[in-house]
Amino acid sequence: MKTHIFSTERVILRKMVPEDEDALLELFSDKAVMAYYPSCKNRHDTVKWIEWTLHHYKVYGFGMWIVEDKETGQFLGQCGLVLQKLVLGVEVELGYLFAKRYWGNGYATEAAFACKKYAFKELGLSRLISLIDPRNKASLKVAKRIGMTYNRTITKWEKQLDLYASEKRSEGENEF
Numbered sequence: 001m002k003t004h005i006f007s008t009e010r011v012i013l014r015k016m017v018p019e020d021e022d023a024l025l026e027l028f029s030d031k032a033v034m035a036y037y038p039s040c041k042n043r044h045d046t047v048k049w050i051e052w053t054l055h056h057y058k059v060y061g062f063g064m065w066i067v068e069d070k071e072t073g074q075f076l077g078q079c080g081l082v083l084q085k086l087v088l089g090v091e092v093e094l095g096y097l098f099a100k101r102y103w104g105n106g107y108a109t110e111a112a113f114a115c116k117k118y119a120f121k122e123l124g125l126s127r128l129i130s131l132i133d134p135r136n137k138a139s140l141k142v143a144k145r146i147g148m149t150y151n152r153t154i155t156k157w158e159k160q161l162d163l164y165a166s167e168k169r170s171e172g173e174n175e176f
Helices: 018-028 043-060 107-121 137-145
Strands: 004-007 011-015 064-069 075-086 089-098 127-132 149-156 159-167
Touching (some): 011 075, 018 043, 043 075, 064 107, 089 107, 107 127, 107 137, 127 137, 127 149
Parallel strands (some): 089 127
Antiparallel strands (some): 004 011, 064 075, 075 089, 127 159, 149 159
């Protein structure tokens, strides 16, 4: 069953289900989409990703969500929240990955901003991070557009990544 988490003006974010395998495989096997990841994923890797995500929902109450066009139901990509183990502790990362044919339409920014708002207002989180390859200019733009700022460079997955962060503002401050 597809569980709707929340929506924006143009997109719906919902829980991932095993039937998303083909759409996710298309995303994960696209070399342009996966350019800043260690490698593309095959069908087996995609199934494992879905299983890991479903487990994440059960244990932590959040995870990466499927992003669909609100009008057509078309799969656009994934966006959501995952735990990341860093040297200084565990942080909640806001991540996003969209099909190439939808790049440049503002979907990633819209979905990421909605996830940020959900994390702070509904989940009560006080901080979010995004780990971004410094060569990934599009992802850097999304992080900046939703109010994340550069914090530091870290080493994870045997590469240098820029850590962008956003802190929940105190009551009375206008964040959204």
